[in-house]
Amino acid sequence: MSSETPPTDSRATGSSAAGTGVRNREVILKAEDLVKHYPIKKGVLRRTVGHVKAVDGVSFELFKGETLGIVGESGCGKSTLGRLLMRLEDPTSGRTTFNGVDMYSQRGNAMRKLRRDIQIVFQDPYTSLNPRMTVGDIIGEPFDIHPDAVPKAGRRKRVQELLDLVGLNPEHINRYPHQFSGGQRQRIGIARGIALNPKVLICDEPVSALDVSVQAQVVNLLEELQNELGLAYVFIAHDLSVVRHISDRVGVMYLGKLVELGDEDQIYSHPTHPYTQALLSAVPVPDPTLRDKRDQIVLTGDVPSPANPPKGCRFHTRCWKAQDICKTEEPLLVERPDGVSEHTSACHFAEPRQVLG
Numbered sequence: 001m002s003s004e005t006p007p008t009d010s011r012a013t014g015s016s017a018a019g020t021g022v023r024n025r026e027v028i029l030k031a032e033d034l035v036k037h038y039p040i041k042k043g044v045l046r047r048t049v050g051h052v053k054a055v056d057g058v059s060f061e062l063f064k065g066e067t068l069g070i071v072g073e074s075g076c077g078k079s080t081l082g083r084l085l086m087r088l089e090d091p092t093s094g095r096t097t098f099n100g101v102d103m104y105s106q107r108g109n110a111m112r113k114l115r116r117d118i119q120i121v122f123q124d125p126y127t128s129l130n131p132r133m134t135v136g137d138i139i140g141e142p143f144d145i146h147p148d149a150v151p152k153a154g155r156r157k158r159v160q161e162l163l164d165l166v167g168l169n170p171e172h173i174n175r176y177p178h179q180f181s182g183g184q185r186q187r188i189g190i191a192r193g194i195a196l197n198p199k200v201l202i203c204d205e206p207v208s209a210l211d212v213s214v215q216a217q218v219v220n221l222l223e224e225l226q227n228e229l230g231l232a233y234v235f236i237a238h239d240l241s242v243v244r245h246i247s248d249r250v251g252v253m254y255l256g257k258l259v260e261l262g263d264e265d266q267i268y269s270h271p272t273h274p275y276t277q278a279l280l281s282a283v284p285v286p287d288p289t290l291r292d293k294r295d296q297i298v299l300t301g302d303v304p305s306p307a308n309p310p311k312g313c314r315f316h317t318r319c320w321k322a323q324d325i326c327k328t329e330e331p332l333l334v335e336r337p338d339g340v341s342e343h344t345s346a347c348h349f350a351e352p353r354q355v356l357g
């Protein structure tokens with residue numbers, strides 16, 4: 001896997017500017033109290049004995065052209081949230097609007113049109129590409145579903161343009177996925193994701209399966225595409241260090257809920273939720289002098305089951321700040337402490353804490 005061929009296209013290797021897409025305050029996608037509970041069925045009668053609360057009341061706005069990073073440990077509901085935003089699944093309750101249009105009430109053609117505007121790139125480039133299809137057919141597949149997007153005669157040329165755009169050789173259009181490295185396969189997945197000129201791209205851990213050396217190249221490619229095409233990203237990762245570079249804002253999830261949401265610099269330099277502080281203190285710091293100085297927080301205990309989340313604040317069972325109120329009263333995601341704008345936190349005892357040197 002480490003035999004990664006360096007991309008020849010300067011677009012793919014060029015160091016991209018720190019910070020990311022132009023932030024425009026126009027809301028493109030809005031999630032309102034999204035809930036997804038999966039029934040747990042047991043026995044021959046398949047009786048429902050409980051529910052996995054995969055996503056449990058998530059609200060946020062995504063602005064045009066921005067990147068919203070969504071971070072949290074495995075199982076906290078990130079992929080489920082991504083599927084709800086794509087409408088690959090319907091929520092148990094709550095709603096999502098795209099440019100003000102309620103996504104879950106759309107049917108038929110109207111829904112198909114909406115689908116064009118929100119696309120997804122999956123985590124694993126090894127399993128998400130059909131091994132029996134050529135790269136040309138994989139990238140061109142969205143045109144079969146949306147035939148009016150590009151006339152049939154122009155499709156091959158469009159696929160070649162897309163290959164070029166993601167830093168791959170357009171002449172490799174007839175090759176199969178196994179003839180590409182992991183990073184190149186993810187470029188194919190990205191080409192497919194942007195084929196229909198979407199407005200929003202959900203990136204579900206797009207670099208988690210790749211070698212560290214290749215991750216930055218793929219993240220850089222996504223940034224360059226954003227700058228060129230004006231896309232908004234929901235960029236999902238389980239690690240805060242991956243999303244820092246690309247995100248304008250970051251949301252931290254714990255057991256199906258957003259526990260902190262704010263501008264990238266606020267989240268990294270002044271996290272206010274104990275969970276965010278703990279996640280950040282686990283981020284590797286290359287500079288050993290900083291590493292020694294910083295405040296390490298080691299979380300004890302396992303993540304509780306999403307089928308039976310703790311009452312009150314879901315994090316209280318692992319939180320060193322927890323008081324009685326945390327066991328009974330669920331903290332809302334609001335500005336804390338008061339006056340810190342655009343930085344919300346769901347903790348009764350939220351206060352900024354410097355974690356990284």
Ligand code: ADP
Pocket residue numbers: 038052053054072073074075076077078079080081306
């Ligand atoms: P993440 O992407 O953060 O790792 P997921 O969204 O994949 O988390 O999963 C959140 C929780 O929902 C997990 O406990 C998972 O087992 C459960 N889950 C996800 N999809 C389904 C499904 N289709 N049916 C039942 N449970 C599911």
Ligand code: MG
Pocket residue numbers: 078079080205
């Ligand atoms: Mg996932």
